[in-house]
Amino acid sequence: MPETAPRKVTLQGENVAYEVRQSDEATQPRIDLDLHGVRVVLPDDSTTDPEELLKENAVWVLEKKRKYDAYREQIPDREFEEGERFPYLGEQYEIVVEQRPASQVVENEFRLAKHHVEQTSIKRALETLYRRKARELFENRANHFSEEIGVEYDKIEVRNQRTKWGSCSTTGTLGLNWRLMMAPSDIVDYVVVHELAHLREQNHTDEFWSLVAEHDPEYTEHSEWLEDNSTSLIFSTDDL
Structure with a gap:
């Protein structure tokens, strides 16, 4: 073009x-x-x-x-360096690089494995950790709410859409954005409930929103939070 x-x-x-x-x-x-x-x-x-x-x-x-x-x-001005702080489930966690077998989230810190940082970068190691923890949390919450709602999903795909937080295919695949891990946990729950509800109601009908409200009574506030705070969930300028 x-x-x-x-x-x-x-x-x-x-x-x-x-x-x-x-x-x-x-x-x-x-x-x-x-x-x-x-x-x-x-x-x-x-x-x-x-x-x-x-x-x-x-x-x-x-x-x-x-x-x-x-x-x-x-848009946050983020630096991918030791000592910098990044949001994790609504709280600020500090980046620490140390000798350890694998990166982990421990006591309000992102403890990154030194060998992974040296092979890639702090940015790549941190994103990898976010994605791994995202899959753990998404699967946990999807299993919890799918049982509550009475639906079955096929699988979860951890994605990195620029403007979309979640999706649900007709085949039951939930696509969830890993950057939700920077938001408070009740925001994660809202997106999971929203997408699972589509397995019962494909469109945003009154029945759909009633179902969402049944499992997230504060869904309106949570939706508004995402709308108002989406810039705080930008990981880097690569997201733009």
């Missing part, structure tokens, strides 16, 4: 930088916004003026841009 050098346009008195990309897959002109900025995507044969397209959608563009600007400012 060819792209041009960054351009600028004035929208309601505000200077906005944007890129233009040509796409043989695009069927019509569109505007994409995310953490990386504003892009106008045009079909190869398009005669649309990207600047005019942005001006026609100025209110929407500025609203989305401000949202992502605010989001970007909230």
Whole structure:
């Protein structure tokens, strides 16, 4: 998808930088916004003026841009070094590197195996530990709530989606984001309950939410917490 050098346009008195990309897959002109900025995507044969397209959608563009600007400012500035602290089930745990057979979470510390850090990095060793503990916790909570709800799931896949916390396939596979391990445990439970409930109700019907509420009475607060605190669960800039 060819792209041009960054351009600028004035929208309601505000200077906005944007890129233009040509796409043989695009069927019509569109505007994409995310953490990386504003892009106008045009079909190869398009005669649309990207600047005019942005001006026609100025209110929407500025609203989305401000949202992502605010989001970007909230992204944690994490350093992958000994002594740094990372969230684990809602609490801050310190990184310690030491001679040990395997990395483990002990007494509010991430005790990383020195040989693993030397072979890879603190970042990789820490993520590996998060993922391992995520599988342990996810399986424990899924087994607990599936019995409560009266459903059976097939398997759990520990995933790393950028914006999705959980999913449930029609075949019973639960996909759960390992970065949930940085959130409080009741948030983990909410996501597990939410996905298991889809094994009974595929859509977000009143019956679905009633089922979720039955096993997580504070699900509304937990959902809002995820919405408001998603930036605190960003592990590194690779997540963006």
